[in-house]
Amino acid sequence: MLNIGQAAALSGVSAKMIRHYEAVGLLTAAVRTEAGYRQYAGTDVQTLRFIRHSRDLGFSIVEIAKLLSLWRDRSRPSREVKALAKTHIQALEVKAQELLAMKAALEHLVDCCLGDERPECPIIESLAGEKALVALVAPPSSTAARSHTTGLRTRRPAVARA
Structure with missing residues (x-):
């Protein structure tokens, strides 16, 4: 024992x-x-x-x-074991695709981040649910303001109302 x-x-x-x-x-x-x-x-x-x-x-x-x-x-019967393993393989395939999609989204954000001394960061903005996420899923609009350095949508300054 x-x-x-x-x-x-x-x-x-x-x-x-x-x-x-x-x-x-x-x-x-x-x-x-x-x-x-x-x-x-x-x-x-x-x-x-x-x-x-x-x-x-x-x-x-x-x-x-x-x-x-x-x-x-x-x-x-070994077929029961095999069926369970095959089902697990299918779940792993789905998970692998999800991981690859996450990797691609993160790579895109990293590519868009200048990594300089400025506080603007598409990675942080995306995590906060701000403009970077919109740029990943929305096609460019002719009326949307675009940033020439990052290619991401920029917010227009809020107009003060009296």
Whole structure:
């Protein structure tokens, strides 16, 4: 039997995460000593390694629970495992496209920022929901004022009303 620190070292999963995996039901509750310390068997370490590898591949807690169930069922059809993995691949593809879109938007903002001593910064303006974001999604308008240095829309000064 191993204590939580030993199980953590052998599995590559932190003690905090081991307790979390117990709490969410991925790992069966540990046997306790008379003093209340958790004790783990070699099979628990194998399960923790399985969970760690699954997490490394981006599977969610719910998906890992399904994978663990399939892993433990030695009579399972492999098509179920493959279907789960294929579904996860599709989700990863969507996430990859979203990340690439974020990267492209940020690259555009970086290209538009002069990076000089002036306080005007399209990156900050975009994060604040100001003019830079509008320039990314709206086509240039013939009536909109344009900045010749950044290519972004500029705001017209507010007119004081009496």
